[in-house]
Amino acid sequence: MTGFLRRGLVRARGNRAVLLEENALNSGAGLLxxxxLKVAIFAILFGLVSAAIDLPLPAEDFYRAVRxxxxxxxxxxxxxxIAIDDKTLNAFNRSMPSRTDDSRLIDALIEAGVKKxxxxxxxxxxxxxxxxxxxxxxxxRHDGKVWLGIAPKHNIGFQxxxxxxxxxxxxxxxxxxxMNGMGSPFRLSVVFPTSVVLxxxxxxxxxxxxxxxxGPDxxxxxxxxxxxxxxxxxxYIDVLEGKFSPDKIKGASVVVGKAYYESADYYLMPLRDGKIPGAYFHIMGAHTLKRGVPLDLMWIPALLVVAVTVVSQSRAxxxxxxxxxxxxxxxxxAPLLLDEFGINIDVMSGLLAxxxxxxxxxxxSKKYYSSEVDAMTTSALNVENVNEDLDVYALKIANLAEMSEDWSARELGEFVNTLITYVKGPGEAGDVAFERDSLVWLAPRMDTVSLERHADGLALMLKTAISHDWQSASSTPAIGIDTNHAFPLGQRIKKAMQAADEAAVRxxxxxxxxxxxxxxxxQRLEIMRVLEKGLRERNIGVAYQPKIDLATGSIVxxxxLIRWKPEGDDFVNPQELVLAAEATDRINELTLIVMEAALVxxxxxIxxxxxxxxxxNMSAKSLSDTHLLFDMMTMLGRIGFPAENLTLELTETAKLEDKLIAPQIAALKQRGIGLSIDDFGTGQSNLEYLEKLPSSELKIDKKFVQHMASSDESKAVVRATIEIAHSLGKIVVxxxxxxxxxxxxxxxxxxxxxxxxLFSRAITMSELIGMMGGRRIAISI
Structure with a gap:
């Protein structure tokens, strides 16, 4: 039995390893x-083709000249x-020297001590x-000391x-x-043979x-x-006329060549002005050969280096x-150093590659990496695939923009990469992508219970890490997870990010x-649609729940309350409607529509x-909106409703900012409008609210009231709340x-x-007025 279990465990681990390996192949890193690699291969091919057709040869010649x-x-x-220059041609009336002149030149040069x-x-x-x-x-007479030029039969293109x-x-x-050499395009360089066969x-x-x-050919x-x-x-003419110093050429070799301006035997040298007579290139070639025959490795070493580099980079x-x-x-x-050793490499094809x-x-990188940090975007994930073995996670960092206002790009990158490290730590997460303020990754599928436990633990760990490592208690991570395994991955990523956004809001x-x-x-989307229609048509229905004086039984x-059948079917859930209004930032508009119907x-x-x-009811956050309060005051005057008969029941789940609400509270008190703290004892409606809000009324949340019979703690809370409120001069509801x-x-x-x-459900105003006619509610007093 033990062996069977062990074999089963090994198989399970093996299957999980195979799954992780397959996921790695299909991961963002694998896709990248x-x-x-495709880019690297095309770059190498481009370099080879450019080298084969001498595409970068002008640039190569220029760089050789720079070196x-x-x-x-x-x-x-x-x-x-010995230059047949314009001075020489002028002496010969613009004619080339004759054979007689060449004979005299040879005699003069040999007499001066020239050896060749x-x-x-x-x-x-x-x-x-x-x-x-x-x-x-x-x-x-000078046998063996004179060389005459030759040019074997050759082709220049089709000529x-x-x-x-x-x-x-x-x-x-x-x-x-x-005499022949091979010139490059634009005549920027020349190649000479060491020998020819004739x-x-x-x-x-x-x-x-x-x-x-x-040496060798x-x-x-x-x-x-x-x-x-x-x-x-x-x-040339100075030699014939003896106007030169023999010591300048004694023991030297000389080359007799054309150097006049109109000669066709010239080349260009980058970085030098004018035409350079071809004979000078032969002289530079002679000095080159004396140092040793250059070794021309052409473009091969550069492209080998490029091939290794780009293939290596493709795997980074x-x-x-x-x-x-x-x-x-x-x-x-490299060529700067190699030139000194007579080794030439052509690098421009490699640089082009x-x-x-x-x-x-x-x-x-622009497509698949975030512009803010060195992390992949969701585009790098294989979004067209359907993978039933993976769950999709999205982690939203609330207030990331505010947190990173004073950060450098490096610090933001460190923060995101730290989070990526934490995300990868506890589980088997694959590539982690960064999109705006969210991280997205894939991990092996879990059952619902394990997934909830894993998500809860990960969120708590990240919150602790952010608070400890980055000293930010205000930034709370929210995780969205998509488990709709039959959908394409791209759609699931969007759904996971939407879930993370909603988790952050909620x-x-x-x-x-x-x-x-x-x-x-x-359902929420449908609520939002219904809300939008109701706000547009201003027909949101209301009802009223009576408040009873417990001492007299009278309706005071x-x-x-919102009681609305938007399309004539069922009542809409008021709480969902309010949440939808808050989520779409339409809560103030909803408040005014409800208030107008109620005041009428x-x-x-009255x-x-x-x-x-x-x-x-009104959100306490709305107290900071001066426009809402102005519209409310205007509405009271237009409808003719006494301000002292209006009470605003304030509810909130977030802390209030004293400086933002103090002027508005003062204006409400001046007009005589009452304030009530709703749902006291829950959320942010606590003792701090009693201090910040000068209310005239306090409402005890129903969960404490309804648990009084079964819970001594709830009963104690209710009693204490009544005593505190009365000590502050407030009415308790x-x-x-x-x-x-x-x-x-x-x-x-x-x-x-x-x-x-016990007294009444939510009813219409006509029903409420009918009850008020009875003056008292039938309860035991």
């Missing part, structure tokens, strides 16, 4: 993780530029036999560029170097020739950190994008929104007995007198007046 500017350094002096001459020109076309022969002879090579006579004694033979690029590079970007202004530059619970920010900062900073992910995560610790509650709520007054009827009773006192024994006991205690079914 799935949506974030180069930050690392700017003087260029080594072992490579010089590289032409950024191919010398591919014949000029004239004499000049060509002279140039060939010069090359032969085929045929090969460019020097004349055969020149190739016998000159070395060949590739007719089956490998030849170095101009940069490789200048640097003396003999690679493509590379020149390092732009070398200061162009520091590169030794001599005008909070809405912070700090991880993405750190990753972005790292991508910006991070930006895509950040925007996507931010949109999800001062209840919790309300369970089940079938019985729904029926009661529908009556209490006005009451004039007939005509028979000028001392007749007509009582009308007992409510709910239903038999002669009660009346006799009250008379013996000295109670002044009584009302109840």
């Amino acid at each position: 993780r799935r949506k974030r 180069a500017e930050l690392r700017s350094r003087p260029a080594p002096q072992d490579v010089a530029m 001459i590289v032409f950024d020109r191919a010398h591919a076309d014949p000029e004239n036999p004499k000049a060509d022969a002279m140039f060939a002879d010069t090359l032969a 085929v560029v045929e090969e460019i090579v020097p004349l055969p006579a020149f190739r016998e004694h000159a070395r060949l170097a590739a 007719d089956g033979e490998k030849h170095p690029s101009l940069s490789a020739a200048l640097a003396g590079y003999n 690679r493509s590379f970007r020149p390092d732009y950190s070398f200061d162009l202004d520091s590169i030794p530059t001599i005008s 619970r909070g809405r912070s994008v700090q991880t993405l920010t750190i990753a972005a900062a790292g991508l910006f900073a 991070l930006l895509f992910a950040a925007i996507g995560f931010q949109r999800l 001062g209840a610790r919790f309300i369970i929104n089940d079938a019985a509650y729904l029926e009661a709520r529908n 007054g009556a209490e006005t 009827d009451g004039r007939r009773a 005509a028979i007995d000028p001392g007749f006192k007509l009582a009308v 007992a409510e709910g007198v239903e038999d002669q024994a009660m009346a006799d006991a009250l008379r013996a205690m000295g109670c002044d007046q009584a009302q109840g079914f």
Whole structure:
């Protein structure tokens, strides 16, 4: 038997664990993780596509130039530029130097001690036999010291560029170097090969020739950190005319290239003005190769970092994008360090992917997280699901707006997250969402008794926690629970929040929104509809319950009660009608309509007995409403009802504010209107009311009167109340007198007046006047 029970317990725990696991998969956190993972995948794909099509290449080139500017350094002096500049063209009447001029240039440079001459020109076309022969002879005399430019056949888009090579006579004694490079869109950067193959033979690029590079075949970007202004530059014409210092280029390598303004051989460098002649890029390429061939890892490392980061962020619970920010900062900073080691990584595709992910995560956060605190909203819960295994809870924090007026956003977040911790502590609550001033969560279904016990204990614990941890005794948590398991979750969340709102208004610790509650709520909605119609048509019916002088048996007054058949069916419950009016803030309007009907009827009773006192119920809170009191005074004058014949029976469930009601009480006393404390001994109608309200009358609640026969405590309360009231000069009225024994006991205690079914039910004014004609009620005196 014990083994059977143990196996059953294990199965039950296993089933509950499975349930909790399923709930976790369908939870708000699970939903967010799935949506974030989608964002992460799309961000990675976006980064891959942008890298594949070189979408961010202009930005990449610009950032490389920025990094180069930050690392700017003087260029080594072992490579010089012989510039065919505008000064040279002007000397030749705007014509390019001839082969004869090039021969003279070579001789002058070799004489100055130059060890290597590289032409950024191919010398591919014949000029004239004499000049060509002279140039060939010069090359032969300086065999191995001169490189002429070549460009193998290649494609630029759909355009085929045929090969460019020097004349055969020149190739016998000159070395060949590739002039070609690949420019990026907008000509913001260039990539050079270290070598090319022409007719089956490998030849170095101009940069490789200048640097003396003999390593593996690679493509590379020149390092732009070398200061162009520091590169030794001599005008072509100055060399021919001997107007230069040979020491400036002695032992150096030189490149002869175009540098005049109208030349098409130029590129742009971000952060620098004007056109940069292509030969300067070959010089920067030579210095780059001398330091070591750069390792170009392209966009792969950046996108790997981004992939790890966004996938990791997609699994995070909070809405912070700090991880993405750190990753972005790292991508910006890493190339600065790697550039120094000749390692290039392209980061713009990764940054675009991070930006895509950040925007996507931010949109999800805006939709699924509260704007005030770092907590999910109810949108994060799977609101379309129907889950019969879960109850829906809503916790409303009354006065949260007032409590948090002086709080920072961090303090408000701490408060809410503390409550979330408490909510999750005692049970098996799933994700807790925050919406306005309420927390919403799901928890495994319970039977009614267990649910009520759990809700009551949770409410008490939260109230204690708020009072202790946040020193707020005024904020009372109210819990709403929806158990309509067949409804969609979104609808149930709204119902739970409505139940929590109602619990807060009614001062209840919790309300369970089940079938019985729904029926009661529908009844309340119907009451509100009926009330609205009655207020609009001003036809709310009243009746009167006589007040009897216990000493004489005479009718000395009556209490006005709502007795109304709004649609000709059954009487509406007066208490529910008043509660509906208070809930919709229409209580003052209801009071005035009831009072108007009573004052019109009451004039007939006064005509028979000028001392007749007509009582009308009014919320003590209404004493602070000066507009209501003004309307009441105006009504008395318009109807012609004597103010001294009107008594206001004040009821309240909340404490009064002395400063708010003192002027109005003074005005009522000045007009002669009497005040009565109704339902004394219940709610807030206690000894404190006797002090704050200068009333002329006190009414003992019927529950004490009706329990006198069975409870010595109730009898003692009634006796003490009568004695206190008389010592203060007040008339005492007992409510709910239903038999002669009660009346006799009250008379013996000295109670002044009584009302109840022993004397009369609530009746019309005509019936009351008929009773007044008898002058006395048939009771034993």
